[in-house]
Amino acid sequence: MLKVDNLNAKAFQELLLYFLRERFQENNLEIKYLVATNVYQWFIFDAQSFEKYFIQDKSLVQQFHDFAAGRLTGKKTDFFYREIAQPAIESIKSEITFTQFDIREYQTYLQSRETQDDKQLIVLYKLLSPEHLLKLPFANDSNSLDKKFYGELLHIIGLTEIKKANKKLIQRQTENKRNRGSLIEKAIFQLDSLDKISRLEKSEQYGENSEEQLFNVSLELVITWINRILFIKLLEAQLINYHKGDRCFAFLNWEKVPSYQELNNLFFNVLARKYSDRQGQEKDIFAKVPYLNSSLFEPTEMEQQTIFISNLTEEKMPIFSETVLKDSQGKKCQGEFNSLQYLFEFLNAYDFSSEGSEAIQEDNKTLINGSVLGLIFEKINGYKDGSYFTPGFITMYMCRETISRAVVQKFNDIKSWNCQNLEQLYDKITDKKEANQIINSLKVCDPAVGSGHFLVSALNEIIAIKSELKILLDRKGKTLRDYQVAIVNDELVITDDHGELFEYYPNNQECQRVQEAIFHEKQTIIENCLFGVDINPNYVKICQLRLWIELLKNAYYKQYESSMQCSYELETLPNIDINIKCGNSLISRYGLDSDLRQALKKNKWNIESYRNAVQIYRRTDSKPQKREMEKLIQDIKGNFRTTLQGTDPKKKKLRNLEYEVDDLVNKNQLSLFEETKAEKKS
Numbered sequence: 001m002l003k004v005d006n007l008n009a010k011a012f013q014e015l016l017l018y019f020l021r022e023r024f025q026e027n028n029l030e031i032k033y034l035v036a037t038n039v040y041q042w043f044i045f046d047a048q049s050f051e052k053y054f055i056q057d058k059s060l061v062q063q064f065h066d067f068a069a070g071r072l073t074g075k076k077t078d079f080f081y082r083e084i085a086q087p088a089i090e091s092i093k094s095e096i097t098f099t100q101f102d103i104r105e106y107q108t109y110l111q112s113r114e115t116q117d118d119k120q121l122i123v124l125y126k127l128l129s130p131e132h133l134l135k136l137p138f139a140n141d142s143n144s145l146d147k148k149f150y151g152e153l154l155h156i157i158g159l160t161e162i163k164k165a166n167k168k169l170i171q172r173q174t175e176n177k178r179n180r181g182s183l184i185e186k187a188i189f190q191l192d193s194l195d196k197i198s199r200l201e202k203s204e205q206y207g208e209n210s211e212e213q214l215f216n217v218s219l220e221l222v223i224t225w226i227n228r229i230l231f232i233k234l235l236e237a238q239l240i241n242y243h244k245g246d247r248c249f250a251f252l253n254w255e256k257v258p259s260y261q262e263l264n265n266l267f268f269n270v271l272a273r274k275y276s277d278r279q280g281q282e283k284d285i286f287a288k289v290p291y292l293n294s295s296l297f298e299p300t301e302m303e304q305q306t307i308f309i310s311n312l313t314e315e316k317m318p319i320f321s322e323t324v325l326k327d328s329q330g331k332k333c334q335g336e337f338n339s340l341q342y343l344f345e346f347l348n349a350y351d352f353s354s355e356g357s358e359a360i361q362e363d364n365k366t367l368i369n370g371s372v373l374g375l376i377f378e379k380i381n382g383y384k385d386g387s388y389f390t391p392g393f394i395t396m397y398m399c400r401e402t403i404s405r406a407v408v409q410k411f412n413d414i415k416s417w418n419c420q421n422l423e424q425l426y427d428k429i430t431d432k433k434e435a436n437q438i439i440n441s442l443k444v445c446d447p448a449v450g451s452g453h454f455l456v457s458a459l460n461e462i463i464a465i466k467s468e469l470k471i472l473l474d475r476k477g478k479t480l481r482d483y484q485v486a487i488v489n490d491e492l493v494i495t496d497d498h499g500e501l502f503e504y505y506p507n508n509q510e511c512q513r514v515q516e517a518i519f520h521e522k523q524t525i526i527e528n529c530l531f532g533v534d535i536n537p538n539y540v541k542i543c544q545l546r547l548w549i550e551l552l553k554n555a556y557y558k559q560y561e562s563s564m565q566c567s568y569e570l571e572t573l574p575n576i577d578i579n580i581k582c583g584n585s586l587i588s589r590y591g592l593d594s595d596l597r598q599a600l601k602k603n604k605w606n607i608e609s610y611r612n613a614v615q616i617y618r619r620t621d622s623k624p625q626k627r628e629m630e631k632l633i634q635d636i637k638g639n640f641r642t643t644l645q646g647t648d649p650k651k652k653k654l655r656n657l658e659y660e661v662d663d664l665v666n667k668n669q670l671s672l673f674e675e676t677k678a679e680k681k682s
Contacts, residue, residue, distance in 0.1 A: 158182025181317025
């Protein structure tokens with residue numbers, strides 16, 4: 001058997017012979033790894049190393065061909081090992097790399113029933129996984145779509161994907177395949193029954209006929225509801241994770257939410273209300289569910305004008321033919337399910353909790369992260385024209401290249417330095433608080449924001465740059481010295497000096513310090529640095545959701561006293577929706593260099609008043625104050641429209657010419673242009 005200090009043993013010589021036979025006699029070009037083991041000891045070599053050191057050795061390859069053809073003095077394998085393999089291995093044995101372990105070293109952890117011992121097995125699980133040994137794509141790669149999740153979610157919603165002119169489009173199921181239990185069919189039925197479309201303001205913007213209008217309005221409503229449900233699922237997974245797998249924190253299930261009315265109550269009477277303001281049985285049933293203060297859990301304008309999820313009727317629907325749900329015998333479920341129960345069971349078949357952490361998946365659930373959800377919603381929302389999702393490796397590269405340069409340039413402009421890169425910048429920085437303020441003054445705007453993927457990559461990149469510059473601070477201004485923040489697979493990964501992934505446990509002071517630091521770092525950057533515009537209002541909602549999900553990943557308990565109800569009070573989420581707006585970024589009502597002071601002067605406001613109103617809106621957890629700030633902001637922006645439009649010299653000239661035309665017509669009672677024959681005849 002091989003040894004770490006003696007690779008040139010018979011087992012390795014035999015491995016080389018088998019490899020050469022596979023490559024040349026079997027013409028196998030898809031070898032990934034070579035493994036030598038005696039059950040206990042394992043030596044694993046990347047096939048690319050064998051390709052480099054042995055296949056490119058023309059003398060060795062010729063000797064192998066001669067040996068295989070029987071042209072050498074010896075024909076037995078021992079001759080090959082001694083005369084050919086041994087000299088070839090001896091010349092490169094100090095250069096070739098490999099992975100080695102002894103399975104007996106893991107025996108204690110393998111036999112232990114303690115979950116904390118599982119951590120010692122994670123590296124072993126990764127090494128022996130199909131993803132590693134067969135070099136397969138990782139299941140929760142943010143660049144890849146989970147087709148099973150996507151297909152069954154479309155089925156539950158009531159949509160289908162078709163291919164048309166090389167584009168994949170989403171549409172309503174064909175009439176013969178529609179089922180009344182799907183979300184969109186129930187929404188369409190209720191909108192039609194209650195005659196909501198005819199009462200909707202500007203209903204024509206939702207389609208050319210009543211069928212189009214019903215579908216488009218229903219889709220907007222369903223996206224709003226699914227956004228909330230998926231966010232709640234991520235929240236539930238976070239809470240269970242924070243409390244070491246305690247299922248008491250699971251609340252999105254058929255037992256606690258047995259109807260659409262109860263789901264509506266969860267949205268608006270639980271998550272949107274402080275614990276002290278909750279009433280009735282909701283106070284007991286959802287005692288461990290925190291108040292979030294997010295605009296996501298406020299009725300939308302569309303809901304106010306049409307229907308809420310509580311209007312949906314209880315219906316059964318057929319289970320998807322390729323469902324992930326299994327019965328007690330491990331076979332695919334068949335038949336029908338109550339539609340809401342089906343949705344809960346479907347979501348429960350996936351793991352929403354493991355992003356940014358390491359854990360052995362005992363039940364082998366597929367991971368679903370924020371990036372995968374963004375990709376799915378971008379596809380659903382691009383149902384008419386197809387979706388254009390920018391993959392994570394592209395947004396990572398774009399953000400790394402542009403933001404790092406922008407940071408260096410910002411410091412050069414403000415401090416009159418002449419740094420060329422982050423390494424030189426690191427050597428110059430002395431005041432870490434000032435350095436944070438300079439980076440926080442960056443502004444990143446995506447003019448066609450879609451699902452917000454680019455903004456999320458920008459958020460991660462800014463935090464990673466701060467970590468690289470060693471200026472990432474906790475809430476007391478102390479550096480997070482013992483932690484490194486890096487971007488892996490388009491996700492923010494935090495590790496300590498031992499290379500261990502950071503995990504948040506509420507009753508641990510150090511965990512609390514790091515979690516609070518990352519949460520408020522994200523909050524500051526989202527509020528001050530990230531902005532987005534999209535012409536499609538559904539994309540705006542999805543982008544807002546993505547940014548809330550990023551904050552949720554680092555949500556923390558404000559107080560942790562296990563005997564008190566307040567132990568379940570999470571830091572509330574800010575109203576970050578104000579930074580993501582619906583609009584057409586290709587046109588403007590007035591020049592970007594217009595003087596805002598004219599509009600503000602009309603109502604005796606100044607820029608600082610506007611900024612304060614925006615800041616209060618973001619941070620307030622008082623609904624009356626939030627509404628007041630909304631009204632104030634709208635009033636100020638209304639003045640932009642009325643006052644600034646009058647300052648455009650071209651528009652002034654146009655109005656003067658219009659007055660001249662009117663004056664000519666009134667004086668002469670004649671048309672400015674000669675009448676056509678048809679006009680004269682008329």
